[in-house]
Amino acid sequence: MLINIFTTKILAVDATPSADQNKVQDIINALKQNPAVQQVIKEKLNLINSPSTKPKSFIGTIVQINDQQISINYQNNSQTILIDSNVAYFDIKHNKSKLTNFKIGQDILAMGYLDQNNQLTAKRIVAIDLKTLENKNQVINGKIVDISQSSPIMVIIPIQNKNTQYQIKTDSNTLIFDQNNNKITSKNITVGQKIIAIIQPDLKITKTFDVSKIINLDFKISSPSATPTTKQ
């Protein structure tokens, strides 16, 4: 009898898949119901979805205007500006103005805060002239191919576009540096050197550009003609 007892197969209670599944589901349900977990997740969602606390600004030309919103366009991008009685309006000379002074076609700067729909709730709207704000600077990375002996003009050909050339004019305001930001002079610029020039179209001479800054990438401080002055 005793032997029978010991030889009787005793089936071990293995962890069944159903027991595991139930445990996992229980844990998930418990987490979902846990108020602390819910609160943390809600706060994170609110943070992501809430309006930005950083002020934003948009510029553009008015294409639509009423007493609740203004639509502006700038470089093929549209922006909706929401307005209310709290908005401060200013004219182009920064004198106080009012909404009725703004019309379709007027350029404006609107400052405020973005909402969840990417619309700007305006706080200040200022009349501007976009043409005067344009950044006409161009950056040319090229080689000097010619330096005039009689005038402060040199010709550079861009490294990436050898089919074009730029006639650039220096003046007393032109800043010239080596690649380590040490100030040098126009005497340190020679034909064949690689430079980066920051230029703008000259208003008086066609096909000529005024250069505000030159970075001479090939200037070597050990050159006999080197006359470095001070760092920028």
Add this chain to the structure above:
Amino acid sequence: MIKELILAIILGAFLGLGVMGGYLTLNKKNVAQKTPTVEISPTPISDNIVSITPTPQKTSNDQITIDSPENNSVISVSKTDFTGITKPNSTIIITTASNSFNGKSDNTGKFDISVDLDSGVNLIKVTAIDPNDNQTEIPLMVTYSTAKF
């Protein structure tokens, strides 16, 4: 008397084990017939969940990323640091309408260049020229204003 008692205990234990074994065997067969699945489908915690579409904050193209400042931002100080990442050891030139500032990215591509802003709207161009003379430019608009709103 004692003998009968012991016998009864032994028999009872044997019977109990047998019943338990039979039950477990039956249960195992039933489980094997079903296909166990655990469906973990998270249900919304709140009914008012709005779809998350975080506003992009970095200005970038495929060659340069500006981490700071954000495009269309309003800054209340005239001097601000432009930080970002591009190819290593690139020359970085930042121009406003009236001025230009330059520096270099380090050997990890990161750069940090201090820029003096004009009052009001600044239409800025950030240009990067890598050691192979590849040039890329990215525009952004930043407003310098001390107005409180």
